[in-house]
Amino acid sequence: MSEDQHITEVAGTGVPIPGDDIDTDQILPARFMKEVTFDNMAEYLFYDARRDDDGGERSDGSRASSDDESDGEFNDHPLNRFEGASIAVVNTNFGCGSSREHAPQAMMRWGVDGVVGESFAEIFADNCKSLGIPAITAGHEDVVALQEWIEANPDGEVEIDVEKETVTYGETVIHGEVDDAMQEALVDGIWDTTALMYSNLSKVERTAAELPYIEAA
Amino acid sequence: MSEHTLYDTVWENHKVTELPNGQDQLFVGLHLIHEVTSPQAFAMLEEREHEVAFPDRNFATTDHIAPTEAEKRERPLSDGESEEMLSALERNVGEHGITYFGFESGKQGITHVVAPELGLTQPGMTVACGDSHTATHGAFGSIGVGVGTSQIRDILATGCIAADKQQVRHIEVEGTLGEGVYAKDIILKIIQKLGVDGGVGHVYEYGGPAIRELEMEGRLAVCNMSIEGGARAGYINPDETTYEYLRGREYVPEGEAFEQRKEYWESIKSGEDAVYDDVVTIDVDGMDPLVTWGINPGQVIELSEPVPAPEDFGARTDREAAERALEHMELEPGQSMLGYNVDVAFLGTCTNGRVSDFEVAAEVLEDRQISNDVRALAVPGSETVREQCEQRGLDEVFIEAGFQWRRAGCSMCLAMNDDSLEGNEVCASSSNRNFIGRQGSKGGRTVLMSPAMVAAAAVEGEVTDARRFLSDDARTVSPTDVEEVAD
Ligand code: SF4
Numbered sequence: 001m002s003e004d005q006h007i008t009e010v011a012g013t014g015v016p017i018p019g020d021d022i023d024t025d026q027i028l029p030a031r032f033m034k035e036v037t038f039d040n041m042a043e044y045l046f047y048d049a050r051r052d053d054d055g056g057e058r059s060d061g062s063r064a065s066s067d068d069e070s071d072g073e074f075n076d077h078p079l080n081r082f083e084g085a086s087i088a089v090v091n092t093n094f095g096c097g098s099s100r101e102h103a104p105q106a107m108m109r110w111g112v113d114g115v116v117g118e119s120f121a122e123i124f125a126d127n128c129k130s131l132g133i134p135a136i137t138a139g140h141e142d143v144v145a146l147q148e149w150i151e152a153n154p155d156g157e158v159e160i161d162v163e164k165e166t167v168t169y170g171e172t173v174i175h176g177e178v179d180d181a182m183q184e185a186l187v188d189g190i191w192d193t194t195a196l197m198y199s200n201l202s203k204v205e206r207t208a209a210e211l212p213y214i215e216a217a
Numbered sequence: 218m219s220e221h222t223l224y225d226t227v228w229e230n231h232k233v234t235e236l237p238n239g240q241d242q243l244f245v246g247l248h249l250i251h252e253v254t255s256p257q258a259f260a261m262l263e264e265r266e267h268e269v270a271f272p273d274r275n276f277a278t279t280d281h282i283a284p285t286e287a288e289k290r291e292r293p294l295s296d297g298e299s300e301e302m303l304s305a306l307e308r309n310v311g312e313h314g315i316t317y318f319g320f321e322s323g324k325q326g327i328t329h330v331v332a333p334e335l336g337l338t339q340p341g342m343t344v345a346c347g348d349s350h351t352a353t354h355g356a357f358g359s360i361g362v363g364v365g366t367s368q369i370r371d372i373l374a375t376g377c378i379a380a381d382k383q384q385v386r387h388i389e390v391e392g393t394l395g396e397g398v399y400a401k402d403i404i405l406k407i408i409q410k411l412g413v414d415g416g417v418g419h420v421y422e423y424g425g426p427a428i429r430e431l432e433m434e435g436r437l438a439v440c441n442m443s444i445e446g447g448a449r450a451g452y453i454n455p456d457e458t459t460y461e462y463l464r465g466r467e468y469v470p471e472g473e474a475f476e477q478r479k480e481y482w483e484s485i486k487s488g489e490d491a492v493y494d495d496v497v498t499i500d501v502d503g504m505d506p507l508v509t510w511g512i513n514p515g516q517v518i519e520l521s522e523p524v525p526a527p528e529d530f531g532a533r534t535d536r537e538a539a540e541r542a543l544e545h546m547e548l549e550p551g552q553s554m555l556g557y558n559v560d561v562a563f564l565g566t567c568t569n570g571r572v573s574d575f576e577v578a579a580e581v582l583e584d585r586q587i588s589n590d591v592r593a594l595a596v597p598g599s600e601t602v603r604e605q606c607e608q609r610g611l612d613e614v615f616i617e618a619g620f621q622w623r624r625a626g627c628s629m630c631l632a633m634n635d636d637s638l639e640g641n642e643v644c645a646s647s648s649n650r651n652f653i654g655r656q657g658s659k660g661g662r663t664v665l666m667s668p669a670m671v672a673a674a675a676v677e678g679e680v681t682d683a684r685r686f687l688s689d690d691a692r693t694v695s696p697t698d699v700e701e702v703a704d
Binding site: 021029034091119123126140184185190191197212214 | 231244257271274298299368480633653
């Protein structure tokens with residue numbers, strides 16, 4: 001990956017994912033984490049919520065797994081209705097619970113390039129930053145209005161401006177907030193922290209050597 | 218901003234430099250690896266042709282997918298995906314020279330159980346793991362943070378994470394725990410008071426007489442659930458209890474070296490002059506055991522409290538969450554949780570899967586039988602825990618009572634192995650999350666509680682006050698007491 005991946009704005013049609021405290025177990029159920037790559041994660045995004053009640057569970061009560069053919073029927077979950085969307089719009093404490101990067105990976109692979117929400121769980125926001133997905137927070141009323149607007153305008157464009165910290169749709173501009181570290185990382189194109197920190201390796205060695213619990217190499 | 222707290226000192230000691238994005242580059246003193254979140258990180262590392270920067274500071278084991286039935290641990294594992302994950306882990310740690318505690322080692326188990334008991338976790342360290350419950354390690358006065366897979370790649374390649382410093386909230390826990398009330402109840406109480414997102418932007422420093430009284434295993438349970446309160450980390454300043462626990466453990470130096478190490482441990486404690494961003498006091502005098510009634514760990518009540526009504530909550534989000542919870546749990550406001558039917562009893566996990574947890578559960582189960590309608594699993598947090606329990610004959614108490622005595626792993630905490638709830642079963646669980654679907658069934662219902670309460674629920678086939686099984690003169694609560702409160 002290069003260091004010049006500046007992300008200043010992301011845009012596209014929206015998908016509302018309403019609900020507070022949506023945890024990563026709902027976003028990406030644990031049973032689909034049994035794969036050694038993230039390649040197929042989009043298929044498992046909100047797996048249970050996107051299928052009818054008996055979805056994911058066979059008549060004998062056993063559970064569907066990723067290689068199971070007898071998946072439940074798709075229901076009217078927004079992810080089923082807003083195929084092709086790029087901007088997810090969520091409510092409070094989105095992505096709480098497990099630290100699994102599988103959750104934002106699945107969203108990214110499904111097509112999400114940016115998220116607007118009332119608030120995000122911290123590890124989830126950190127994971128988004130690692131993946132170069134801007135996560136912007138806005139007030140309750142603004143977020144709900146945007147969710148309603150998307151329902152009425154499924155083909156309408158929603159744009160997140162990371163620098164200006166705004167979300168624009170139709171005639172409306174919402175002023176939101178992007179965490180400072182995320183903003184700088186995305187705008188300056190330095191969200192790939194491995195490359196950044198790798199260049200300080202000799203300093204790392206000095207810090208480590210000062211710690212009494214690190215055996216001298 | 219906080220000053221002179223353990224968090225500030227440990228942070229400063231591990232800070233390499235400030236990054237251009239305003240974050241700090243922080244050295245990770247101990248990195249724990251398991252099979253679920255690491256394979257993609259190793260793949261990214263190889264893609265970039267990086268080596269592991271500090272192989273000696275990385276330790277791996279397998280927990281999430283580990284089968285807990287002895288015969289299912291034969292390789293290759295019968296589940297193809299699990300086998301693939303396990304082989305990938307073995308290959309990665311082998312290629313990069315990382316110490317691995319596999320099934321054969323006798324030390325395999327949940328990362329957050331294994332590292333403390335081997336003495337890998339020590340005061341004044343930074344600990345990271347691709348798992349949100351890394352907060353557990355804070356029990357020693359270390360800073361434990363859960364990280365995502367991209368950050369695991371960062372740690373492998375550079376020994377560091379890019380991190381934002383949080384605010385420090387000191388939680389002073391006053392009073393004395395009554396008989397049959399445990400560390401698990403303290404942390405559930407804290408989450409009840411401060412909420413599941415009350416800790417966002419903070420780390421929690423736990424202190425006060427009730428915390429000082431706890432043994433290390435209890436402290437581990439408290440710090441473990443910091444993340445359920447929204448805090449990124451939680452810690453307890455080290456003291457003699459910490460040092461005595463560490464003495465003689467495999468990865469802890471001995472003799473003179475121990476004393477030197479102890480000087481460092483003493484040097485990182487929050488000072489008398491520590492400044493906190495926030496201080497909260499909680500009194501646990503007279504507190505009854507807690508159980509969850511809902512679908513997040515903050516939806517929790519003492520046994521003497523009735524299930525709340527949505528309108529009892531001030532915030533709109535809490536009211537809506539309460540409505541969803543009542544519906545999923547099939548509960549009515551004002552009801553007591555005592556008598557709530559239980560189908561499954563699950564003992565174990567990184568919260569409550571340690572020797573003292575099984576000891577107290579065994580105390581309840583001694584000379585008793587579990588209900589015929591209950592399926593009960595005792596899953597040690599590590600093989601070391603299992604061995605120690607077996608040496609004390611605890612396995613027999615569980616088996617005679619009707620529990621299945623299993624091998625170590627995460628098991629039904631998140632059901633990535635074969636252990637899972639079915640349909641809408643209700644599980645009395647010593648784990649840390651009661652999210653819908655968490656235990657492997659979308660309709661499944663989880664009631665979080667202490668190990669003693671799980672054992673008692675297994676005996677009665679319903680939620681019951683475990684204290685009546687523990688002592689003749691302990692305070693107990695019955696459903697009629699709760700109705701009085703409700704009126
Ligand atoms: S026991 Fe549960 S919470 Fe702990 S590491 Fe395993 S899955 Fe996570």
